[in-house]
Each structure stands twice: as structure tokens, then as C-alpha cells.
Amino acid sequence: MNTFVTKSLTEHNIKPTFPRMKIYEYLMEHKNHPSVDSVYQELVEEIPTLSRTTVYNTLHLFLERGLVQPILINENEVRYDGDTTVHGHFMCRECGVIHDIFFQDLNLDDASLDGFQVEQKQVYYNGVCPQCK
Amino acid sequence: MNTFVTKSLTEHNIKPTFPRMKIYEYLMEHKNHPSVDSVYQELVEEIPTLSRTTVYNTLHLFLERGLVQPILINENEVRYDGDTTVHGHFMCRECGVIHDIFFQDLNLDDASLDGFQVEQKQVYYNGVCPQCK
DNA sequence: ATATTTGCAAATAATTTGCAGTCGA
DNA sequence: TCGACTGCAAATTATTTGCAAATAT
Numbered sequence: 001m002n003t004f005v006t007k008s009l010t011e012h013n014i015k016p017t018f019p020r021m022k023i024y025e026y027l028m029e030h031k032n033h034p035s036v037d038s039v040y041q042e043l044v045e046e047i048p049t050l051s052r053t054t055v056y057n058t059l060h061l062f063l064e065r066g067l068v069q070p071i072l073i074n075e076n077e078v079r080y081d082g083d084t085t086v087h088g089h090f091m092c093r094e095c096g097v098i099h100d101i102f103f104q105d106l107n108l109d110d111a112s113l114d115g116f117q118v119e120q121k122q123v124y125y126n127g128v129c130p131q132c133k
Numbered sequence: 134m135n136t137f138v139t140k141s142l143t144e145h146n147i148k149p150t151f152p153r154m155k156i157y158e159y160l161m162e163h164k165n166h167p168s169v170d171s172v173y174q175e176l177v178e179e180i181p182t183l184s185r186t187t188v189y190n191t192l193h194l195f196l197e198r199g200l201v202q203p204i205l206i207n208e209n210e211v212r213y214d215g216d217t218t219v220h221g222h223f224m225c226r227e228c229g230v231i232h233d234i235f236f237q238d239l240n241l242d243d244a245s246l247d248g249f250q251v252e253q254k255q256v257y258y259n260g261v262c263p264q265c266k
Numbered sequence: 267a268t269a270t271t272t273g274c275a276a277a278t279a280a281t282t283t284g285c286a287g288t289c290g291a
Numbered sequence: 292t293c294g295a296c297t298g299c300a301a302a303t304t305a306t307t308t309g310c311a312a313a314t315a316t
Contacts, residue, residue, distance in 0.1 A: 017289095017296065036280080051298040056281070072205040072257075076306080077280065090249055099249075106243040108256070110236045115263035116223055123241070124205075124255040130248035150271065150314090169305080184273040189306070209281080210305065 004028075012065040019043075019050060023058045027068060027082035033089070033098045035077045073098060073124045088123040094132035101125065137161075145198040152176075152183060156191045160201065160215035166222070166231045168210045206231060206257045221256035227265035234258065 005025050009016040022043055027034070034042075040055045059080055062068040071079040073091045079098060081089075086108065088101030101123070108121045138158050142149040155176055160167070167175075173188045192213055195201040204212040206224045212231060214222075219241070221234030234256070241254045 015295080019297075049298080053282090053298055054296085057297080070208065072208060073255075075203070075205060075211055078208055088243075088245075090246070090251075093252075101243070101245050101249075104244045106241070108239070110221075110234070110239040112221075112234050112237050113223070113258065115266075116232075116234075116258065117261040117266055118223075118258050119226075119261075120257075120259035122206075122255075122257040122259075124253075124257075125246065125249065125251050126253035126255075128250040128252070133248075133250060148270080148315090152272075182273080186273055186307090187271085190272080 008067065012062075012067050014061060014065055014067070019047065019054050020058050020061075022047060023055060024062070024067070024082070027080065031083070031100070033071050033079040033081050035079050037077070039080075069120075069122075071098065071124075072122070073126070086121050088125060090125040090127070090129065092129035092132055093126060094128055097129065099129060141200065145195075145200050147194060147198055147200070152180065152187050153191050153194075155180060155183075156188060157195070157200070157215070160213065164216070164233070166204050166212040166214050168212050170210070172213075202253075202255075204231065204257075205255070206259070219254050221258060223258040223260070223262065225262035225265055226259060227261055230262060232262060 002021065002025060005021050005028070006016045009020060009024060014020060023039060026039055026043060036052065036055050036059060039059070040050065040052050043055075044050045059068065062080075063070060066084060068080045068082055069084050071081055071089055073079070073089055083100070088103060090099045090101050091097070092099070108123065135154065135158060138154050138161070139149045142153060142157060147153060156172060159172055159176060163175075169185065169188050169192060172192070173183065173185050176188075177183045192201065195213075196203060199217060201213045201215050202217050204214055204222055206212070206222055216233070221236060223232040223234050224230070225232070241256065242251075
């Protein structure tokens with residue numbers, strides 16, 4: 001079906017089953033950092049047998065295998081990002097949209113981290129986005 | 134009772150009632166970024182009539198008035214930090230402890246934020262702390 | 267008195283778990 | 292057939308809400 005999706009999953013040691021492929025495809029096509037529920041709501045239209053459990057299972061598996069990164073900017077739900085590179089996230093308090101911040105010149109290492117084995121870095125900004133100002 | 138606590142609350146337009154003073158005092162004495170429940174569990178020993186609702190109410194109020202900042206590094210609960218200065222947090226995947234990272238030379242502004250009105254900045258690191266390595 | 271604060275109990279919402287049915291090698 | 296995958300239903304957990312009792316000005 002979609003060779004890119006199949007390849008990405010296989011390369012991360014994930015068997016490319018139908019729901020997994022659809023969920024990954026969804027993440028690749030929707031860069032709006034969806035929640036578990038929005039992935040479910042969108043895909044259940046197309047796949048009526050899909051369950052929330054499968055979406056949870058799948059995203060946990062993707063996380064474990066490094067295919068997605070979690071965004072914990074919102075107190076009440078986890079959002080997922082199919083882009084696993086280090087970049088920031090800005091959440092607008094007006095519209096609620098989460099924007100990607102691709103740093104031009106920001107180095108998140110600091111001498112105060114000496115001795116710590118850093119595996120993940122997350123940077124979150126809150127405020128008002130240009131459109132809402 | 135504790136003039137520092139009373140003063141801090143009053144200065145932030147918070148009436149220094151008994152539970153509020155105890156909760157703020159707890160935050161000042163415990164820099165381990167407690168969750169609502171751990172604040173509750175600790176203080177209910179001393180104040181048997183304390184309710185979780187009051188801890189929620191109080192911490193929300195503190196947040197609104199800028200007396201504490203939330204730490205969303207953990208998927209399943211919000212932690213609170215009585216230090217509202219901009220600094221990072223490192224969560225160890227072994228021991229679960231959240232360490233403060235006081236940057237020596239890190240500037241979180243970047244040209245890619247032009248146009249955004251930034252009100253809060255949060256930096257989280259995950260990995261293994263020096264003690265657990 | 268009157269407004270604010272507190273706290274119980276019930277409701278809500280996200281996530282996890284147990285388990286049975288299904289699918290594919 | 293066997294192990295992995297899926298999905299329903301129930302359980303769990305953090306948080307919120309409604310409301311009544313207590314408290315303070």
C-alpha cells in the first residue's frame with residue numbers, strides 16, 4: 001500500500017499491521033500534534049472496527065520504538081508528534097493550537113547538565129501566537 | 134505564625150488562611166516538586182480535616198497568582214514548583230526524581246519565536262541522573 | 267450578615283488492564 | 292497450532308464540579 005509507511009514501521013521493528021499503518025499514516029499527514037482521541041475520532045470514520053485501546057497500544061509502541069515523541073504541554077492529555085527531531089512547541093492560550101518551533105540557533109546543552117545522561121529534551125512555550133495577537 | 138509565608142501570600146493577593154499557609158510552607162520546605170497527592174498525603178497527617186479538594190483549589194490559586202509553576206514532565210500527574218524562576222527540570226527514568234537545572238548560560242529565546250508572544254518557558258530533560266548512573 | 271473558604275461526595279475524563287476473539291505464519 | 296494483535300468492557304487514577312457546612316470580616 002504505502003511503501004514509506006511500511007518501511008518506517010519495519011525499520012523500527014514494528015509489524016506493519018493495518019491499524020498501525022493507518023495510524024502512522026495519519027501522523028505523517030497531520031502535523032497538528034493530535035491526541036489519542038483525535039486520532040481515534042478521525043480514523044474510526046474510515047475503520048469502524050477501530051478501538052481506542054488499539055490507538056493507545058499503537059502509540060505506546062511507537063513511543064517505545066522511537067517513532068513518535070510525546071508532547072506534555074497540555075495538562076489534561078498527551079499529544080503525539082511524528083517528528084522526533086529536537087524542536088520546541090508553542091501552545092497558544094487563545095486558540096489552543098500547538099505550533100512547532102524549529103530553532104535557528106538554540107543549543108539546549110548547558111554546563112549545569114554535566115553528569116546527567118540526557119536522552120530527551122523538550123522545550124515548551126506558552127503565550128499567544130501571531131494569528132491571535 | 135510564619136511571617137515569610139504570610140507575606141508571600143498577601144503580596145500575591147491571596148488571603149493567608151490556615152491550609153494555604155501550610156501548603157505554601159510545605160512547598161518552600163520541600164523542593165522535590167510534589168504532586169497534589171503527595172502534598173495532601175503529607176499534610177493530612179498534620180491536618181486531619183484537610184481535603185484533596187482544598188489542595189487542588191489552593192494550588193490552582195497559587196498558579197493563577199504566579200506563586201508556583203506547574204511541571205508537566207510526567208504523563209500522569211502535574212507536579213508543582215514553588216520556584217517560579219525560569220529553570221529546567223530533569224527527570225530520571227531510574228529513580229523518578231525531578232532535579233532542578235539552573236542554567237549557567239542558556240538563553241531560551243530564538244529568532245524562530247519572532248511574532249510569538251511568549252509568556253512561559255519550560256525545559257524538560259529525561260534520562261539518567263548522576264546518582265543512578 | 268454576607269462573602270469567601272473548605273470539604274465531602276459524586277461526576278468526568280484520560281488511560282490502563284483483563285480477557286476473549288481474531289488473524290497470520 | 293501458536294504467538295501476536297485487536298477490541299470490548301470494566302477498572303483505575305487524576306482532576307473537576309455541585310453543594311452544604313464552616314469560617315471570617
